[in-house]
Amino acid sequence: MAQLTSSSIQPARPQQTKPAKRPASWVRIVIYAFLILFVITSVGPLVFTFISSFKTMGDVLAFPPTLIPNPFVWSNYQLIFGNPLFLRWMFNSVVYAGAATLLNMLFSAMAGYALGRMDFPGKNLVFTFTLAVMMIPSAITLIPKFLIVNNFHLANTYWALILPAMAQPFSVFIMVQFMKILPKELEESARIDGATRWRTFYQIILPQVKPALTAVVILTFQGAWNDFQWPLVAMGTQNMYTLPLGLFFFKSTYYTQYNLLLAGSMFNTIPILILFFIFQRYFIEGAVASGVKG
Amino acid sequence: MATQPARPLSTLTDQPGPRLKPAHKAMAKKRSETIAAYLFLAPYLFVLLVFSLFVSIYGIGLSFFRIDMGFTGPTFVGFKNYIQLFSQLANPGLSDFWTSMGNILKFTVFVVIFQTILALVMALLLHSIKRGRGTFRTMFYVPAVTSSVATSLIFLWLYNSEGVINFLLSLVGVHGPDWLNDVFWALPALMLLNVWSTAAMFMIYFLAALQDLPTDVLEAAEVDGAGRFQSFWYITLPLLRPTIFLVVALGTIGAFQMFDQAKFMTNGQPLNSTLTPMLEIYNEAFLNGGFGQAAAMSVILFILIFMVTILQRRFIDTGSRQ
Numbered sequence: 001m002a003q004l005t006s007s008s009i010q011p012a013r014p015q016q017t018k019p020a021k022r023p024a025s026w027v028r029i030v031i032y033a034f035l036i037l038f039v040i041t042s043v044g045p046l047v048f049t050f051i052s053s054f055k056t057m058g059d060v061l062a063f064p065p066t067l068i069p070n071p072f073v074w075s076n077y078q079l080i081f082g083n084p085l086f087l088r089w090m091f092n093s094v095v096y097a098g099a100a101t102l103l104n105m106l107f108s109a110m111a112g113y114a115l116g117r118m119d120f121p122g123k124n125l126v127f128t129f130t131l132a133v134m135m136i137p138s139a140i141t142l143i144p145k146f147l148i149v150n151n152f153h154l155a156n157t158y159w160a161l162i163l164p165a166m167a168q169p170f171s172v173f174i175m176v177q178f179m180k181i182l183p184k185e186l187e188e189s190a191r192i193d194g195a196t197r198w199r200t201f202y203q204i205i206l207p208q209v210k211p212a213l214t215a216v217v218i219l220t221f222q223g224a225w226n227d228f229q230w231p232l233v234a235m236g237t238q239n240m241y242t243l244p245l246g247l248f249f250f251k252s253t254y255y256t257q258y259n260l261l262l263a264g265s266m267f268n269t270i271p272i273l274i275l276f277f278i279f280q281r282y283f284i285e286g287a288v289a290s291g292v293k294g
Numbered sequence: 295m296a297t298q299p300a301r302p303l304s305t306l307t308d309q310p311g312p313r314l315k316p317a318h319k320a321m322a323k324k325r326s327e328t329i330a331a332y333l334f335l336a337p338y339l340f341v342l343l344v345f346s347l348f349v350s351i352y353g354i355g356l357s358f359f360r361i362d363m364g365f366t367g368p369t370f371v372g373f374k375n376y377i378q379l380f381s382q383l384a385n386p387g388l389s390d391f392w393t394s395m396g397n398i399l400k401f402t403v404f405v406v407i408f409q410t411i412l413a414l415v416m417a418l419l420l421h422s423i424k425r426g427r428g429t430f431r432t433m434f435y436v437p438a439v440t441s442s443v444a445t446s447l448i449f450l451w452l453y454n455s456e457g458v459i460n461f462l463l464s465l466v467g468v469h470g471p472d473w474l475n476d477v478f479w480a481l482p483a484l485m486l487l488n489v490w491s492t493a494a495m496f497m498i499y500f501l502a503a504l505q506d507l508p509t510d511v512l513e514a515a516e517v518d519g520a521g522r523f524q525s526f527w528y529i530t531l532p533l534l535r536p537t538i539f540l541v542v543a544l545g546t547i548g549a550f551q552m553f554d555q556a557k558f559m560t561n562g563q564p565l566n567s568t569l570t571p572m573l574e575i576y577n578e579a580f581l582n583g584g585f586g587q588a589a590a591m592s593v594i595l596f597i598l599i600f601m602v603t604i605l606q607r608r609f610i611d612t613g614s615r616q
Binding site: 028031032034035038039041042043045046048049060061063064065103107108110111113114115118119120121123126129130133136137138139140141142143144145146147148163164166167168169172197201222225226228229232233244247248251258261262264265266268269272273276277280283284287288 | 324327328330331332334335337338339340341342344345346347348349350352353354356415416419420422423426430431432433434435436437438439440441442443444445447448449450451452454456457458461464490494495498499502547550551553554557558571572575576579580585588589592593595596599
């Protein structure tokens with residue numbers, strides 16, 4: 001598994017795209033037909049939801065369903081933007097995802113630097129624990145995590161969301177894999193120039209592992225932005241809900257008003273999709289790297 | 295904050311006193327490296343120790359206690375939580391926990407089999423084309439980045455008794471059920487949603503593995519006159535065994551802990567037909583206040599996941615490591 005990681009997020013990896021033989025033309029047609037079918041099933045529901053979020057309530061629930069919104073209305077979005085709680089949920093989600101991402105990037109890179117490039121007693125123990133805890137399912141940690149947070153009176157605060165997410169074992173694992181393979185000369189020349197260890201880390205090492213940093217940033221952001229279970233447990237009052245949790249509450253309030261619900265779901269979907277289309281390479285390579293996360 | 299810890303330390307060692315002997319110098323250097331390393335590690339170690347290690351031990355410990363928040367302190371009850379749960383096995387249909395276990399077994403078997411096959415098929419299709427591979431891969435991956443809450447909301451609408459899915463079925467003359475309110479169809483509806491949203495992630499693993507396959511073996515098979523199907527069945531598939539194990543194991547671990555959709559879409563209903571263990575653990579702890587009992591359920595679920603993963607390793611993965 002570790003091999004899979006180190007070989008698949010190499011910075012500049014030659015693409016080995018040589019199919020053994022060229023398929024016969026009718027086989028190619030069948031292959032493309034299936035590919036297009038899968039595109040429709042993958043993207044179709046989201047595209048159709050996006051279109052439908054401009055429909056009136058009657059149109060959203062019409063049977064048979066209509067494709068084009070007629071009349072085309074902005075009112076669903078206007079109503080959502082007019083709801084102060086909804087804006088607060090978006091703000092909370094930005095705080096959670098933003099802080100978790102920045103801190104996790106910094107702290108896991110620091111830990112990766114120590115574990116990957118320094119020599120000290122206890123190093124193997126820490127690394128072994130890192131691998132071991134990646135195997136622990138959240139099933140076992142959910143309740144004790146809540147009790148700890150609750151004991152320290154952090155429940156229903158941003159700290160409850162950010163503290164457990166600010167240095168994640170699988171990010172550290174990715175960083176170690178990357179830092180390990182950098183040449184030793186990098187630090188030696190920095191040392192001769194009189195650079196301190198922190199400057200060596202910050203100015204010499206970090207720029208060399210940008211792909212790993214990007215993968216960690218994206219995976220952390222995606223995880224926090226989409227997280228439902230932990231905010232559900234850790235947050236108690238409506239003004240502290242994150243967007244997924246707010247949507248859950250929204251769903252029970254506007255039970256049958258699917259026009260509003262669909263427009264609401266777009267707020268949770270579109271930001272992450274924009275990031276995905278810009279940084280898709282890192283999303284996909286990061287996913288392979290986190291294969292060990294479990 | 296531990297953001298600038300190493301500066302004073304390393305400046306010290308970089309300019310050692312002139313009278314230090316080499317041995318002392320080496321030792322001092324080693325000590326300063328150790329201190330610097332732990333300063334770099336400090337924030338991570340805090341999270342690792344508190345939110346991974348301590349929390350796991352605490353979780354197992356909790357399962358031996360009775361805790362009702364607020365009234366009395368925790369009381370040690372030994373294995374009583376477990377005995378209570380296992381005694382419910384005499385009549386599993388009446389026990390929420392064992393009902394949820396039965397549901398999740400069905401759910402996991404179906405989801406893991408179908409998402410693994412679908413992921414492999416998508417990866418093979420992508421691997422066999424040159425033109426547009428990147429674009430198709432991107433499109434396929436969209437469900438995997440979308441939040442589970444958003445997709446739950448969307449499918450809640452699509453699964454409506456007069457929704458899009460039943461409309462499509464009516465085109466081929468099938469009268470679809472009221473998916474999420476039907477005791478028989480609610481769980482299959484959640485299975486389908488899960489296959490849809492996770493298959494693409496595992497497709498990526500297969501695609502990475504296919505690109506790393508040794509081409510010389512496949513070329514040799516071609517020279518020997520192996521057909522497309524033969525070389526897939528006898529060469530590609532056995533070489534993919536470690537990846538298949540990875541996909542099946544990760545899929546199983548994820549499926550066993552299914553929570554978001556069950557909580558968001560059906561809340562375990564109708565008639566507990568979509569109750570999953572994670573949802574039951576959540577309900578027991580946060581609605582009934584039975585933290586100890588819920589912790590015991592978590593431990594049982596954890597052991598089950600662990601044993602299934604080991605079995606899978608024996609049956610899928612060993613063949614490739616002779």
